[in-house]
Amino acid sequence: MTPAMLLPYRPVFGQPVLRRLLPGLATSALGDGLALVAVTWLALQLAPDGQRGTWTAFAVAAYTLPGAAGTVLLGRWLGGRSGAQLAGWDATVRAAALGAIPVAHLAGVLDVGLYVALLALSSLLHPWGSAGRFTLVAELLPQRHHLAANALLGVFGQAATIVGPPLAGLLIAWVGAVWVIAVDAASFAVLAVSYRLVVRDREAAAVRDRAAPAGAGPSRTSGFRIIARDRSLLGLLSLSFAFFFLFGPFYVAMPVHVTDDLRASAGTLAAYYTAFGVGSLVGGLLTGHLRGWPLRTTLAGIVVLFGAALMPLGLGAPVVLSLPAFALAGLVWAPYQPTATALFQRRAGTVDLPRVLAANGAVTVLAVPLGTMLGGPATAAFGARPTLLACAVTILALGLVAAVSAARPGAQNTERTGPAGPHDRPGPQTTGPHDRPGRVKAPDRVRPGAS
Template sequence: MTARSVLREPAFLRLWTGTTASGLATWALPFVLGLAVVDGSVTAVGLGLALGVRTAGFLAAVPVSGVLADRYSRRATVGWSGAAAVLGSVAVAGGLGGPLWLLLAGCALAGAGQGACRPAFQALVVEVVDADRRQQANAAMTFSVRASTLVAPALTALLATAAGVRVIALVIAALWVVAAALPPRGLRRPAPAGARPGFVAEFAEGIAEARRHPWFLAGLGALTAVIATGYSATGVALPLVSRDTYGGATVLAAALTGYTAGALLGAVLVSRWRPAARGWTALAGLGVYALAPLALLTPLPVWVVVGAYVICGIGIELFNVPWFTAVQREVDPATLARVSSLDFLLSYGLAPLGLALIAPAIATFGVQPVLLACAAVCVLAPALAALAPGARRFSREPATTP
């Protein structure tokens, strides 16, 4: 079946809509804070603090949510995490142009809601979609998020011009209402007999489950390395190169748009493609991100830089969709949310560290050596992960012969 046929299922359509709303709201908050700096509602120092506490809230909530989503209902976890994000977004609206403490409290609470819903959403896919259609389902969800980020900046900027940043913050709160209320109830899971272990012990059970899958640990290490280096090169070096080499922001905007367009193409491709060596194919797609820093090494025609980012976008979805599908397929459903939380905690949690380190590295060693190092990591990390047991198919089970 195609991803479109999955969307005809009412339960998945509700989950897809809720996930899309949460993804769009998560993306929109930093953008709105940036617009608030432009219109003077927030200072540059306030922006840095707001983004910092948002990230801290996200990281603090992810492991807690993983445990709670496995302990209780995944649907309930989505509900309370979305409610937290609603309250946080409303507080952000009050803090724009108002007390800084209110803005920071709202960003922390919104970040916690954003982080708390991720593992629960991933686990809900298993309860709503049958195994044969999960790859199409994951492709449909990533397609919607990429499409939203492609068109949302212009719409958000237009709305900010017409109504102001406070109104946009309230729109974000409304998106979180949709994300909290719309997803369906999943399967009823029997409560385990006897007393439950403590929070730390339950999270440790998730780590133990992750260790049962060497391909998962290796793939997560590769993903973390690529995000901390390749993504950081895009976040820091691309704006510098666009300004200094190409004389403005045109290449920056074109490259990021090309990346999103490539990700859309990748999501469509992977919704239908079932390579035999699905793990190696996914890791190869992840390694393609080395093209991003390589395209910035020397002055190249603009179309070459943009084309490199299009290919990177295709490659990242060739990794993402099979990766999420494999985790949903291979991990014990009873610990799925905890393993997913470990995934988000490491891969996205270390991204700010990469962003914080790459600018001083460029200042110390220069742009070209840092870009070469980032490209080398983007190639070597997936290549090493491909050597792990089970990496060929992202599975502990050997391939079956027809």
């Protein structure tokens, strides 16, 4: 990694609180990388004969989907909390719930039902934890460094998807899947302690001063209502949901395409996923260099290029062509989430940001599973390659529509709230009923008709 590539990330490493949090964030990302294999493998071991596929699907869903319910059910109590509190509580719940799995194993009471229930509990606060991390970024860094910080957090996850699965395979062979889950739990315990030790009391007090009292907090659906009132955020959420939904069928069609159409082995499928992961890692490192680009145009371009990069698979290109194209798709995919989050950070002040990001996470976390569910019958009815081609073409068309919308006169003006200048400074940026000069206005104060 060259010094020039690291240049956009220097302000992130230079921020004292973030610099001390980064090791914990990297550790928990590695834990999640291990869990990619360990969660499904332990489900296969615990499930009764003849029901392994069903319980494995339940385990995968339980590790992600309950967070959507947690966003709605817990919104009244969590909506006014600081970024550090939300992220710390999520890490604590994950550590406790995942840690209960090896404890139940030692006690001899672990069965597949309890296992899935504990996985579901571990993911209950996940959208709030993710929202908390990116809210903390907005609280600690000036706006011009948000994209680089978002990208750096994404790079940890991208690197973990490359390193984690093979390391998990070695650990499972050595000590068993249940103890790999224990390592995942320990990684979140490290992160929870990091939040506890690193975030200073004065910062926590500052956020408490502007947080709503527990009994008078925001409603459970306030994040969704804020997005619905802001046409720009609503359009961004719609684009993200459609983008992730249309990629979902690839998880079904891709393995079938490799085995049936290409007549290749599981190693070929693994090579595709590895190429995608390597491309994502490079793309994540490059994301910080896009900070001067218009965010809406960048997002539209990402979707267009991603659809184009998937076309060789749908057209039946040989592996020598489709494999590097899939790596290019990974490179293009990586900047999407950091860029979309940066747009949310610009549109919403830090009081509303946790609710807005949690609502966004609750919707988008459903997109890929819903798309994957569609991929099964689509692949059965039309075949793997036509399904891949249809998804690629539809994603490309979606990006072109988004590009036309982003090119409208005045569209880029919706990327910031209020005039430039005072907002682009270090330190917390807040909203509330007593806005003072230099604070970002809440989304409900955006002028009518903004998009």
